Amino acid sequence: MRRSLAVRIVLASLVSGVIGAIIALGFVGRVINDAVTSQLAPLLVLRYDAAARRNCQAQPATWSMRGWLIQSLQGYAYDARTGRSANPAAPPLRRELVDSLGPEPRAIQVDPRGAGSVGTLVLRTGDPAPCEIVQLTWRNPAGEQRVGRVVVGSGIASALFASALGLFVIVLPLVRRIRRLSAAASRVGEPEGYAVRGSRPPGDELDALADVLDRAHERIRNDAALLGDQREALERHLARIAHDLRTPLTSLQIALEYAADLSSESAVKHAVAGALRDSVYIAGLTHNLRLASKLRSGWSPTDDVAAIDLSELVARIVGRAQILARRRQIDLGLSLPDEAVRITCNAVAVEQALANVIDNAVAYNDPHGHVAVVLTARGSDFELEVRDDGPGIDPTDLPRLGQATFRSDEARERDPRGSGLGLAITFEVCNRIGWTLAFTSLEPRGLLVQIRGSG
Secondary structure (H helix, E strand, O other): OOOOHHHHHHHHHHHHHHHHHHHHHHHHHHHHHHHHHHHHHHHHHHHOOHHHHHHHHHOOOOOOEEOOOOOOOEEEEEOOOOOOOOOOOOOOOOHHHHHOOOOOOOOEEEEOOOHHHOEEEEEEOOOOOOOOEEEEEEOOHHHHHHHHHHHHHHHHHHHHHHHHHHHHHHHHHHHHHHHHHHHHHOOOOOOOOOOOOOOOOOOOHHHHHHHHHHHHHHHHHHHHHHHHHHHHHHHHHHHHHHHHHHHHHHHHHHHHHHHHHHOOOHHHHHHHHHHHHHHHHHHHHHHHHHHHHHHHOOOOOOOOOEEEEHHHHHHHHHHHHHHHHHHOOOEEEEEOOOOOOEEEEOHHHHHHHHHHHHHHHHHOOOOOOEEEEEEEEEOOEEEEEEEEOOOOOOHHHHHHOOOOOOOOHHHHHHOOOOOOHHHHHHHHHHHHHOOEEEEEEOOOOOEEEEEEEEO
């Protein structure tokens, strides 16, 4: 509680007010004293001249000084020994002021603001009794107005002082702390850059807020670590599944192709061809799921790279696609450049991305259709074209190709399975490597897929 911001602000305000009041009172007293001492006292000494002395000595019972300089001014003569005035209208003599007078003539003592806001001035004249002491009292409206101005000015000065004190004692340190909290809040949960407050004794409200941010940061980092461990475990699980399914799916495809060759009945051949198509789909889906999981976790196909021959990679993909193409009586052609096309990338990711495009061209084409895969090299650049004469894609749907949730109506009619994950993965892999992927509808029918990149 002692370090509460509210308490500190109140204490600073009280201290500022007290200091301001002291400053104001000091200014007021000093101004009044200086004004009376420097202006009124010398004039009184000059006013009590030889004529005034003679009048005082001659008629002490009626002598006085009235209305001189100030309308409310009254002056009377007193006996220094008895402290009494011969004039019955004279007020009591201020003995404490007389006692503080020096012994020399013309000595003056001033009390600018006495009881009842009445100022008093005493003068030792050097004359014999009953005119040894002259006491002057007054109520000065002009002086009060000046005092009022001084009070107002000193109040403004004290307010400015209080503002400056609050600025340096409270506001500026508070702003610095809030800026630090803002910088820390903007990096809550990030692996690096968060300034942890650490273990400290309880403080004020901002320290309590900093503790909340610390706990939130720690909780987010713990949750992120847990999710990271779970993601890595899922990736390892998917990798094991893909690896374990690779061999049996390949064996299944070979067996189905062999069974189709042995059977002479068209119904059996059709059923086997459908089973073969399903096995190819399951194999591609398994590999796509594994690659999608890695891409979502932040992995890039530019990691774990190696120099590979793109021509060999494309030939291997087309070789696998020939199994399904033969059963669907689709002519799958391949054209490769004479020289090797060297690229540096992650071979597994690129192979799956290209396989998605070539397998789609075969899987979604009509029986007895044609698919052409052409790889050309232009220096260090290459272009891969996959052209088919199938139903194609409506031109209005082309911009949405590559979205994981999009499949054209024609594709859904031909095969209700899948969600467009394959092309989405191809688009993501090409984008992260720096390749371009383009789709073009052909006339009168068909689709052209072009992938351009550099080794």
